[in-house]
Amino acid sequence: MSDAIPPKTTGPLARLEARLAWGLLAPTIIAVALVVILPLLAIFWISVKPVSLADLRPPEVVLREDIRGDAEAAGDEANIRYRLRNSSQDQPILGVTFADTIPEGLTITDLDPRCTLADRQLRCDLGDWEGGFRENLMIPVTVGQAYLDNAQRPQDSQATVTGTASNVLTNDTFTLDNFRRVFDGQEFWSVLWITLFYTVFGTIGALVFGLFAALLLNKSFKGQGILRGLYLFPYVSPIIAVAFAWILLFDPFSGSANALLIQMGVTEESINFFGQRPLALIMVTVFEIWRYFPLSFLFILARMQSIDSDMYEAADMDGASPFQQFWALSVPQLLGILSVLFLLRFIWTFNKFDDIFLLTGGNAGTRTLTVNVYEQAFAVSNIGAGAAVAVVIFGCLLLFSAFFFRFISREEGL
């Protein structure tokens, strides 16, 4: 009997399986590459480019055409006027040409030296244009009877314009100004500090409240399902709806929260919850906790319900008090899910944009890194600087992820 030797190379079946697997995954990989990987690379590219919002529309030749002078009888003298300009004030356009069809019945008397005419086709080569350049081109014509008979007018035929403009996104100008801008001065550190405050307290708060809620609902009673559904409301409803509800609730002039606090004698005059430092930062953190405690609650509850109840019965028999049971039995059992949730929520809170953007717009000391991306790119119209902030965020995230994977592979055996 010979020894059975395990195959050293992949057999045909294994290869078939692998091929099938990649085939099944291919659509996902392609889609994700297009919408996630490509933009990520683009962000790095843009972050070293001096791009502003206006540069997204490349400079082009704007052309308007009309006929000037009387053209009412045969033999009249008139001019076809082309008004041309560079839409950009500072970007040059190279090799501008245009072509147009001269309507029947118009005879060109004097041709501009830059233009040629062949079989009613007018072609003009206007050379290179500086930014903000404009030109009026007059083509004198005499009107013939044919022109008056048919309805074709010069502006009816669309002139075609060509010209190459260098696009700042694709040319070879690079700059480090964006990064210099981002790291410049006090602002960056304050943004970073605000982000950390928001992330750390938002994460811990959501976990603590989620744990508390899970402890409440970890028993079966009538209406448990309803309460569980109710406690998930903040998480499932649209962010925009709840954010505006909060803004109205805490409005300094006509918000119910202020009216309530004044009536209860807690405060004398109304508080501008989302408008003053450092209260605004605390409020957006509280909102974050309010909105995301359901998620931690859900996961912690699921874990709790899978803990064997025998253990608690045994502990009860041994005389352990409820708090002792919680500390000595529940907490160690929940530590795994708690730490995973902490890491996940930490990263997601760090990434959060909508909440703060809707609540305060990043004002009153609530500008986090993600809000800063928007602020730089769209409020200041400097897309390059926005991309530079995005690169900084991405760097932080890589750091977190590296940590996350070291940790999670131990905890969850991923």
Added chain:
Amino acid sequence: MKALRFGYVTAPLLGIFWTFVIATTVAVAMSFATGSAFRPFGLGSLVWGVVIGFASLPGPIWRPALAAVFAALASFWGFGPILIGDGVSALSVALGAVATAGFAALGLRIMLDDVEIGAISRHIFEAAVIKFLTGFGYIFFTAIVLIPFYVMVLTSLKNQAELIQNPLDFSIDLGQGWGLFRSYEELFTQFNFGTYLTNSFLISVLTVIITLLFAVPGAYAVARLRFKGRAAFSRSILLIYMVPMIVLALPIYIAFSMTGLRNSLAGIIMIYPVTTIPVALYMLQGYFRGLPAEVEEAGLMDGLSRLQVIWKITLPLSLPAMASVSLYVFMIAWNEFLLAFMLLDDPSKFTLTRGIASLNSSEIPRQHLMAGSVIATVPIMALFLGLERFMTKGLTAGSVKG
């Protein structure tokens, strides 16, 4: 801690805390319901908390009942746990006073079930504290969750002038009949909300379908088939889920501006599924792994191809998971705000969330804003409450093991 473990300390202490919690709750609830002046009274809660606490120790039932009656009566004369302002209708006064005293006594009676007047064991003491915390927790969470939604719904039914006059008065005049829903009607007739609703619905459904088309085969491959790089792939799915949307939104905005895809629903439908595929794939592969492989192998032995196995065996077995993933993806697409906000400018192509954002201006009264919010919230809530079981199971089973 030991000093607390005597019935004559525990009962009054819990009594004070609980009475104050109930007084605050009733005051807030009555204020929100009627707009009248109710407030908890610290000193009153202190005194009556001690009284009701002692009275609620195990014993004849008339003791807490009598204490509650006295506490309620005291509220009428301004020395109860709750203070009621002048000019409040008699019914509200009675309701507030009785509710405060009644719930305080009832709660304490349950909490102090096993507590005796003398020394008590640690077990009984902690059980009482936990009952207090549980009661407090239910009130607290229910209040913080409900209040914003309550404000949202009732603001949408009122008008701006009424609200500014008394921001707490959420009582609505039912006599108006359908006139109450005026802001909703205006949203649908003047602000195109019908179109937004259709757009949002269409986009969300398409997103769900496309996501499943991509994620089901992918998840099956990751869960069942052996190939090089499976572990790495499984991880990178999670990694992609951690890329912040705003980082992607910027280049997508640029690319869409240059290719003219901005302001088109097609552009949105191209982007949304990709943001949901990773999470759907991750949830589904967790579920597929839990399915017994033997059934599929039996199918293979009987001559089905892999794709037939997926179609005829795996998919029918995983319908609950598909339901929960669909629900989750639908929710993400329905609630998505950032991309819709950045990419859509043309009011005829708005999604619901983008439409609501456009209502946020000083010229549009805020009941419209809240009515829009309600319109966006109600469908997702209804869907979610109907399928809540799927949602909780699918969300947790797919992504968390053990």
